[in-house]
Amino acid sequence: MRLAVIEGDGIGREVIPAAVKVLDAFGLEFEKVSLELGYTRWERTGTAISNDDLETIKGCDAVLFGAITTVPDPNYKSVLLTIRKELDLYANVRPVKPLPGITGVTGRNDFDFIIVRENTEGLYSGIEEIGPEISWTKRVVTRKGSKRIAESACKLAKKRKNKLTIVHKSNVLKSDKLFLDVCRQTASANGVEYEDMLVDSMAYNLIMHPERYDIVVTTNLFGDILSDMCAALVGSLGLVPSANIGEKYAFFEPVHGSAPDIAGKGIANPLAAILCVKMLLEWMGEPRSQIIDEAIAYVLQKKIITLDLGGTASTMEVGNAVAEYV
Amino acid sequence: MRLAVIEGDGIGREVIPAAVKVLDAFGLEFEKVSLELGYTRWERTGTAISNDDLETIKGCDAVLFGAITTVPDPNYKSVLLTIRKELDLYANVRPVKPLPGITGVTGRNDFDFIIVRENTEGLYSGIEEIGPEISWTKRVVTRKGSKRIAESACKLAKKRKNKLTIVHKSNVLKSDKLFLDVCRQTASANGVEYEDMLVDSMAYNLIMHPERYDIVVTTNLFGDILSDMCAALVGSLGLVPSANIGEKYAFFEPVHGSAPDIAGKGIANPLAAILCVKMLLEWMGEPRSQIIDEAIAYVLQKKIITLDLGGTASTMEVGNAVAEYV
Numbered sequence: 001m002r003l004a005v006i007e008g009d010g011i012g013r014e015v016i017p018a019a020v021k022v023l024d025a026f027g028l029e030f031e032k033v034s035l036e037l038g039y040t041r042w043e044r045t046g047t048a049i050s051n052d053d054l055e056t057i058k059g060c061d062a063v064l065f066g067a068i069t070t071v072p073d074p075n076y077k078s079v080l081l082t083i084r085k086e087l088d089l090y091a092n093v094r095p096v097k098p099l100p101g102i103t104g105v106t107g108r109n110d111f112d113f114i115i116v117r118e119n120t121e122g123l124y125s126g127i128e129e130i131g132p133e134i135s136w137t138k139r140v141v142t143r144k145g146s147k148r149i150a151e152s153a154c155k156l157a158k159k160r161k162n163k164l165t166i167v168h169k170s171n172v173l174k175s176d177k178l179f180l181d182v183c184r185q186t187a188s189a190n191g192v193e194y195e196d197m198l199v200d201s202m203a204y205n206l207i208m209h210p211e212r213y214d215i216v217v218t219t220n221l222f223g224d225i226l227s228d229m230c231a232a233l234v235g236s237l238g239l240v241p242s243a244n245i246g247e248k249y250a251f252f253e254p255v256h257g258s259a260p261d262i263a264g265k266g267i268a269n270p271l272a273a274i275l276c277v278k279m280l281l282e283w284m285g286e287p288r289s290q291i292i293d294e295a296i297a298y299v300l301q302k303k304i305i306t307l308d309l310g311g312t313a314s315t316m317e318v319g320n321a322v323a324e325y326v
Numbered sequence: 327m328r329l330a331v332i333e334g335d336g337i338g339r340e341v342i343p344a345a346v347k348v349l350d351a352f353g354l355e356f357e358k359v360s361l362e363l364g365y366t367r368w369e370r371t372g373t374a375i376s377n378d379d380l381e382t383i384k385g386c387d388a389v390l391f392g393a394i395t396t397v398p399d400p401n402y403k404s405v406l407l408t409i410r411k412e413l414d415l416y417a418n419v420r421p422v423k424p425l426p427g428i429t430g431v432t433g434r435n436d437f438d439f440i441i442v443r444e445n446t447e448g449l450y451s452g453i454e455e456i457g458p459e460i461s462w463t464k465r466v467v468t469r470k471g472s473k474r475i476a477e478s479a480c481k482l483a484k485k486r487k488n489k490l491t492i493v494h495k496s497n498v499l500k501s502d503k504l505f506l507d508v509c510r511q512t513a514s515a516n517g518v519e520y521e522d523m524l525v526d527s528m529a530y531n532l533i534m535h536p537e538r539y540d541i542v543v544t545t546n547l548f549g550d551i552l553s554d555m556c557a558a559l560v561g562s563l564g565l566v567p568s569a570n571i572g573e574k575y576a577f578f579e580p581v582h583g584s585a586p587d588i589a590g591k592g593i594a595n596p597l598a599a600i601l602c603v604k605m606l607l608e609w610m611g612e613p614r615s616q617i618i619d620e621a622i623a624y625v626l627q628k629k630i631i632t633l634d635l636g637g638t639a640s641t642m643e644v645g646n647a648v649a650e651y652v
C-alpha cells in the first residue's frame with residue numbers, strides 16, 4: 001500500500017500532519033509519498049501540478065489531501081479537478097453525521113446520511129465557450145456516468161438502511177431524466193428502496209428533516225451545493241470529511257478549504273482530516289477504523305478541542321490526543 | 327389596473343381566494359380577470375395554457391398566481407415557465423424575513439434579506455438534447471441578462487442596506503465569470519457595496535450566518551435552490567412569497583406548490599399568498615402595503631393560524647381575519 005500525502009496550502013499543512021499522526025498510530029505497513037502541490041508551489045514555480053506529479057500519484061493506491069488555495073488566474077489549473085479527472089474518481093462520498101456533544105445550527109443530532117455525488121460530469125464537463133456577450137457551459141449527463149454512481153450509492157445503501165433518495169431537476173432539465181431513470185433502474189435491480197426529489201425541495205428538506213435520509217445520490221454541482229449546506233447541520237465545515245473514489249484509486253480530503261485567515265497559527269481543527277483517515281481505513285477494509293470515532297468522542301468529552309469549538313488546544317494537541325487513544 | 331388571477335391546482339384554489347379577500351379590503355380600483363390554467367384543466371382539455379390565455383394575460387398588468395401541479399408527461403408544458411418566458415419576467419425576487427413569533431429551523435430571527443434570481447436563462451435556456459446514452463443542457467449566461475438582473479438587484483439594494491452579494495461558481499464554470507464581472511461593474515457604477523461568494527459556500531453561510539446578507543443576486547437555478555433552502559430559515563415553505571418582475575409585467579406567487587396531500591380540506595396556510603398581495607401592492611407603489619405586515623403580526627399573535635403553525639383556523643378564517651384588520 002502506497003499513500004500519497006498532499007498537504008497543499010494554508011491549514012492543509014497543519015491538519016494533515018495531525019491526521020498522519022493518527023494514521024501512524026494504527027501501525028500499518030504504508031509507504032508514504034509526500035508531494036508539494038498547489039498555490040504556494042505555483043507562486044514559486046508557475047506550476048501547481050505537473051505531469052510527473054500525476055504519474056507519481058498514479059503510482060500510489062490512495063491520496064490523503066489537505067486543501068489548496070484557488071485563484072481566479074486563468075493559467076492556474078485546479079489541482080483538485082485535475083486529480084479527480086486523471087484518476088477517474090467518479091464517486092464523491094460525503095457522510096453527514098453529528099459528532100458527539102456538538103450540535104449544528106438546527107440543534108438536532110438525529111441524522112446520519114451520506115451524500116454520494118457524481119464527480120466527473122454534469123456542469124464539470126469543461127465543455128464551455130466564453131464570449132463578451134454570451135458564455136455557456138454544457139451540463140452533460142451520460143448513462144455510463146449515471147450508472148456507476150448509482151451503483152456506488154446502492155452498494156452503500158445495502159450496508160445501511162437500504163434507502164436511496166435520487167436528487168435531480170428533471171422538471172426543468174430534460175437531461176436529468178436520464179440520470180433519474182438510470183438511478184431508478186439501478187436501485188430496482190439491486191433491491192434498494194428509492195424515492196426521488198427535486199433539488200430545490202431537497203435543499204429545504206435536508207435542513208428541515210435531515211433524519212429522513214440514508215443515501216442521497218445526485219449530480220456533480222447539486223452534490224457540491226448540498227454537501228456544503230449540510231455541513232451547517234453538523235456544525236462546521238471544519239468537521240466534515242470526504243472521499244473521492246474510483247475503480248482503482250481513492251482520494252480523501254476534508255471539505256473545508258485552506259483558510260488563509262487562520263493559517264500558520266496552529267489553531268485549525270484537524271477533526272475533518274482525521275475523519276478522512278477513518279474513511280481511508282474503511283476503504284482499505286481495516287476493521288479497526290471505528291476506533292477513530294471513539295477517540296474523537298473521547299477528545300470532545302475531555303475538551304481537547306480547537307478554538308472554533310470553544311477550546312484552546314492546538315491542531316497538533318488534538319492530533320496527538322486522538323493518536324494516543326488509538 | 328387589470329389583474330389576472332390564476333388559482334391553478336390544489337391549494338392554489340384555496341389560498342388565492344383568501345389572498346383576494348385581503349386585496350379587496352384595500353378598496354382599490356381593479357379589474358380582475360380569472361383564468362383557469364394548469365393540471366386540472368390539462369386533464370380535462372389536453373391544454374394547460376393556450377395562446378389565447380397568454381394574450382389575455384398580456385392584456386393585464388399583473389398576475390396573482392396560486393400553484394400548479396406538474397407532471398413528468400413530455401406533452402405537459404409548464405405554465406409557470408411559459409408565462410415567465412412569454413412575459414419576459416426576468417427578475418425573481420424572494421424576500422427571506424422571519425414572521426413575528428415564528429422561528430425557523432435555526433431558532434434565529436435576526437435576518438432580513440432578498441434573493442434576486444435571474445429568471446430567464448442559465449440552465450433554464452431550454453437548449454438541450456436528449457439521447458439514450460448522453461443528454462445535455464446548455465447553461466447560458468449573457469451580458470444583457472446579467473446586466474438587467476444586476477440592475478434590479480442594485481435598485482433594491484439602494485432602498486435597503488446598499489449591500490450586494492454576488493453568488494456564482496466561476497471557479498468551475500468559466501461562463502460564470504461573465505455574470506460575476508457584469509454584476510461587479512453594475513454594482514460599482516451604482517455605488518452599491520458588493521462582495522461575491524461561491525454558491526457552495528453561500529449555501530453554508532446562508533444557513534450559518536443569515537444576518538450577514540442584504541441583497542443576494544444569482545443565476546437561475548442557484549436562486550431556485552437557495553431560495554427553497556432559505557424557507558427553512560423562515561420556518562416553512564408555506565410562509566414565503568415571490569415576485570417575478572419584468573419591464574412591463576409582474577407576477578406574484580407563493581413559493582409553495584399545489585400540495586395535493588392537503589388540498590380540498592381548507593387547512594392550507596394562506597400567509598405566503600397574502601404576502602404576495604403585499605408585494606403586488608409594493609410593486610404598484612401603494613404606500614399602505616405595510617399594513618399587511620401589521621395584520622399578519624396581529625393574526626399570529628391572536629393565534630388565528632392554520633394547522634401547519636399549530637392552529638385550528640381554516641384558510642378562509644385566516645384570510646378574513648387579515649382582511650378585517652386591513
Ligand SMILES: CC(C)[C@H](C(=O)O)[C@@H](O)C(=O)O
Nearest residue numbers: 070078080081224497498526
Ligand atoms: C474547489 C472546488 C473546485 C470544489 C468543487 O467544486 O468540486 C470544491 O468546492 C469541492 O466541493 O470539493
Ligand SMILES: CC(C)[C@H](C(=O)O)[C@@H](O)C(=O)O
Nearest residue numbers: 171172200396404406407550
Ligand atoms: C416549478 C418549477 C419549474 C419552478 C422553478 O424551477 O423555477 C419552481 O421550483 C420555482 O422555484 O418557482
